[in-house]
Amino acid sequence: MDSLFFRQEHVMIRDMVRDFADTQIMPIARSLDQEERFPTELVKQMGELGLMGVMVPEEYGGSGLDMVSYSTAIIELARADASVAITMAAHNSLGTVPLLLFGNDNQKRSYLPKLASGEILGAFGLTEPEAGSDAGATKTKAVKTNNDYVVNGGKIFITNAGQAGLLSFTAQVIDGGDNIGIAAFIIPTDTPGLEIGKKEKKMGWRASDTRQIYFKDMRIPSSAMLGKPENGFKTFLKTLTSGRISIGALSVGTALGAYEKALEYSLERKAFDQPIHKFQSIGFKLADMATNIEASKLLVYHAAWLKDQGKDFNKEAAMAKLFSSETAMNVTNQAIQVHGGYGYVKDYDVERYFRDAKILEIGEGTSEIQRLIISREIIKDFQL
Ligand SMILES: Cc1cc2nc3c(=O)[nH]c(=O)nc-3n(C[C@H](O)[C@H](O)[C@H](O)COP(=O)(O)OP(=O)(O)OC[C@H]3O[C@@H](n4cnc5c(N)ncnc54)[C@H](O)[C@@H]3O)c2cc1C
Numbered sequence: 606m607d608s609l610f611f612r613q614e615h616v617m618i619r620d621m622v623r624d625f626a627d628t629q630i631m632p633i634a635r636s637l638d639q640e641e642r643f644p645t646e647l648v649k650q651m652g653e654l655g656l657m658g659v660m661v662p663e664e665y666g667g668s669g670l671d672m673v674s675y676s677t678a679i680i681e682l683a684r685a686d687a688s689v690a691i692t693m694a695a696h697n698s699l700g701t702v703p704l705l706l707f708g709n710d711n712q713k714r715s716y717l718p719k720l721a722s723g724e725i726l727g728a729f730g731l732t733e734p735e736a737g738s739d740a741g742a743t744k745t746k747a748v749k750t751n752n753d754y755v756v757n758g759g760k761i762f763i764t765n766a767g768q769a770g771l772l773s774f775t776a777q778v779i780d781g782g783d784n785i786g787i788a789a790f791i792i793p794t795d796t797p798g799l800e801i802g803k804k805e806k807k808m809g810w811r812a813s814d815t816r817q818i819y820f821k822d823m824r825i826p827s828s829a830m831l832g833k834p835e836n837g838f839k840t841f842l843k844t845l846t847s848g849r850i851s852i853g854a855l856s857v858g859t860a861l862g863a864y865e866k867a868l869e870y871s872l873e874r875k876a877f878d879q880p881i882h883k884f885q886s887i888g889f890k891l892a893d894m895a896t897n898i899e900a901s902k903l904l905v906y907h908a909a910w911l912k913d914q915g916k917d918f919n920k921e922a923a924m925a926k927l928f929s930s931e932t933a934m935n936v937t938n939q940a941i942q943v944h945g946g947y948g949y950v951k952d953y954d955v956e957r958y959f960r961d962a963k964i965l966e967i968g969e970g971t972s973e974i975q976r977l978i979i980s981r982e983i984i985k986d987f988q989l
Pocket of ligand 1: 695699729730731732736737738739761762763764765807810815964967968969970971972973974977
């Protein structure tokens with residue numbers, strides 16, 4: 606399958622990231638999870654490898670690679686540790702893409718080199734207590750005063766929030782008493798009036814930093830706005846569309862990591878005097894896992910390839926995210942089953958993959974929202 610979407614450069618990325626993941630991430634993944642420790646050192650190393658600016662053009666200090674390369678890198682990171690993968694993916698897909706898509710040259714020159722080198726981390730704030738799937742219900746307000754905006758409100762569940770140097774967020778813009786739509790802004794996280802809450806205690810992605818954010822009379826210049834006030838919301842929706850491919854890739858990597866552990870275990874573990882892979886029920890489980898992972902990978906690479914070709918990829922990104930995340934949930938569940946009782950204890954890692962998989966069906970648009978998008982797109986296609 607590699608030949609369909611893969612060129613030599615993609616193979617090189619895969620091998621480079623796999624080597625990094627095997628030697629630097631795998632050995633500490635369990636302790637990062639158990640200690641809920643943010644992988645600061647790994648972020649630095651990923652910066653040095655060019656992984657913190659994968660799609661940032663070289664003129665801004667990035668690697669200038671395509672979406673297929675980026676998806677490959679995420680798969681390899683998540684195969685070792687989903688927390689590390691989401692730290693990198695949220696930084697690239699969510700923290701950096703709004704700036705790439707909608708930033709002006711000034712904003713790009715100020716921020717992109719630092720983001721691309723990993724000197725600062727990016728975060729993205731869309732979700733609010735009353736605005737998750739219904740992201741248009743944003744309550745955060747930015748009130749225009751002369752050349753500034755005064756922002757009040759808050760965001761929840763923000764990945765990288767406690768570690769980020771830059772934050773993109775959405776707010777309703779109020780100008781002269783009128784609500785003129787939801788806009789996107791980008792600000793340094795040391796802006797007075799921005800408060801970062803305590804780290805969330807999570808079921809999975811435990812080494813990733815997730816927090817609430819509060820805006821309290823935060824005064825920011827007009828130049829902090831990304832794009833035009835009236836299309837800020839579209840900005841963020843566009844960001845989410847490509848972000849879905851990265852969650853699809855994260856799902857493939859999570860499933861692959863658990864599958865490989867199950868495969869290995871099935872060769873070692875004996876019951877009734879034979880390795881358990883010889884039982885048809887175990888062999889068939891492994892066959893289903895491998896097949897669904899392969900299908901997920903194809904969906905992810907196809908959506909990524911469409912994006913790289915400049916084609917519409919809305920439906921394909923939603924399909925990739927939906928199918929791969931549900932595959933990750935099923936595969937990690939079956940990987941525990943293959944391990945029997947040992948799968949339920951922390952020494953064998955598959956329970957970590959299982960806990961890490963659940964969020965993939967929720968973040969960056971739940972499975973229900975992906976089905977909504979796909980159903981709308983297929984009806985639209987049919988009516989054309
Ligand atoms: C660990 C973690 C990291 C995250 N990182 C970020 C981040 O970096 N930035 C950010 O902005 N957000 C982030 N999020 C938020 C995440 O994107 C939202 O949690 C997600 O979009 C769902 O929103 P919600 O939690 O409000 O659920 P709700 O929208 O309240 O959904 C609850 C249930 O109702 C269903 N539902 C809602 N509307 C519909 C509908 N129209 N049709 C059918 N079913 C529907 C949902 O599918 C779900 O099952 C993160 C969340 C977590 C847990």
